[in-house]
Amino acid sequence: SYVLTQPPSVSVAPGQTARITCGENNIGSKSVHWYQQKPGQAPVLVVYNDSDRPSGIPERFSGSNSGNTATLTISRVEAGDEADYYCQVWDTTGDHPRVFGTGTKVTVL
Amino acid sequence: EVQLVESGGGLVHPGGSLRLSCAASGFTFSRYNMNWVRQAPGKGLEWVSYISSSSSTKYYADTVKGRFTIARDNAKNSLYLQMNSLRDEDTAVYYCARVGYGGNWFDPWGQGTLVTVSS
Numbered sequence: 642s643y644v645l646t647q648p649p650s651v652s653v654a655p656g657q658t659a660r661i662t663c664g665e666n667n668i669g670s671k672s673v674h675w676y677q678q679k680p681g682q683a684p685v686l687v688v689y690n691d692s693d694r695p696s697g698i699p700e701r702f703s704g705s706n707s708g709n710t711a712t713l714t715i716s717r718v719e720a721g722d723e724a725d726y727y728c729q730v731w732d733t734t735g736d737h738p739r740v741f742g743t744g745t746k747v748t749v750l
Numbered sequence: 751e752v753q754l755v756e757s758g759g760g761l762v763h764p765g766g767s768l769r770l771s772c773a774a775s776g777f778t779f780s781r782y783n784m785n786w787v788r789q790a791p792g793k794g795l796e797w798v799s800y801i802s803s804s805s806s807t808k809y810y811a812d813t814v815k816g817r818f819t820i821a822r823d824n825a826k827n828s829l830y831l832q833m834n835s836l837r838d839e840d841t842a843v844y845y846c847a848r849v850g851y852g853g854n855w856f857d858p859w860g861q862g863t864l865v866t867v868s869s
Contacts, residue, residue, distance in 0.1 A: 674855040676795075683845055684795065686857040695857065727795050731854035733809055740797035741787075 645728050645742035652748045653718045661745045663711040663728030673711040674729045675704060677722075684727065688713060715747070723749045752776040752858055754846050759863030766836050766867070772829040772846030772860055780824035783849035785856060786831050788842035788865075798844070799831065814840075836867045 646664040653659040663673060673691050676684035686695050688704040691711065701716045715722055728742035758770040770786070786798040799820040800809040808820055819832040829846050843864050847856035 672854065676856070678795075683859040683861055684856075685859070686855055689850060689855040689857070690853060725794075729856065733800075738797065738809060738811065741795045744794040 645730065645739065647726075647728060647742040647745045649743070650746045650748065652750055653715075654750045655718055655720060657718055659715040659718050659722070659747055661713040661715075661726050661728075661747065663713070663742045664709055665711075665730070665739070666709055668709055668711050668730065669707045671706075671730045671732060673704065673706045675702075675713045676727045676729065677724045678727065679724045687726075718747075718749055720749050723747055752848075754848065754858060754860035756844060756846055756860045756863040759844065759865045761866045761868065762836055763869055764837060764867055767832070767834045768836065768865060770831040770833065770844055770846075770863060770865070772831075774827045774829065774848070777848075779822075779827040782851060784822060784829045785847045785849060786820060786829075787845045787847055787856070787859075788840075789845070789862075790839070790842040793842075796842070800849075801829070833865070836865075838867050841865060841867045 651659050675688040677687045678684040687698050687702045691706040692704045703714045705712050726745045732739040753775045755773045762768050781803055783802050785800045788796050788798050798811050798814055801820045801822055805822055817835045821830045843862040845859050845862045847859045850857055
């Protein structure tokens with residue numbers, strides 16, 4: 642399967658803004674979803690359909706998607722936001738389904 | 751409360767078989783498409799397989815095609831993954847995940863079940 646390209650790591654100080662990108666040719670034409678995964682836990686949906694938030698997810702989490710890059714933005718970062726983040730699309734065209742990004746480890750300094 | 755609970759993981763020898771189950775509760779299971787996703791130790795998420803609500807459509811990752819079979823029993827609110835010809839590289843935590851209604855996001859996820867393939 643092809644994968645969506647994410648930076649391996651992002652470091653951010655508490656209170657600052659973290660931006661995590663997800664790259665794929667013409668990803669702006671697809672719906673992108675984002676998951677947070679803390680060690681030893683199952684992934685949790687934090688943004689769906691590019692920019693919608695599930696109930697219970699803080700407004701600090703936001704998303705955008707245009708052209709070849711989708712972005713998850715975490716504003717006013719807190720220590721509890723330290724986790725792995727994955728983008729996801731659902732693209733079964735062709736012989737190779739594309740689903741998850743490579744993942745980004747967010748470290749809060 | 752919407753809940754997914756996986757079971758059936760364990761230690762199996764290479765070439766062996768295992769059947770995973772995912773018990774769903776708190777929602778009308780028969781209305782939702784479902785997926786299996788796995789995560790090898792220290793690695794990222796890898797989508798494994800998809801099944802539509804009526805079982806009419808199924809997809810598999812290339813890495814498991816021909817060896818794994820996804821199935822569901824809507825009367826029992828259960829999802830299954832039959833895994834045959836297991837390889838070392840199939841070692842992972844296996845999650846079941848519900849597809850969002852009318853969309854294609856995964857929510858919620860179960861807690862996962864560990865499959866270890868080793869001699």
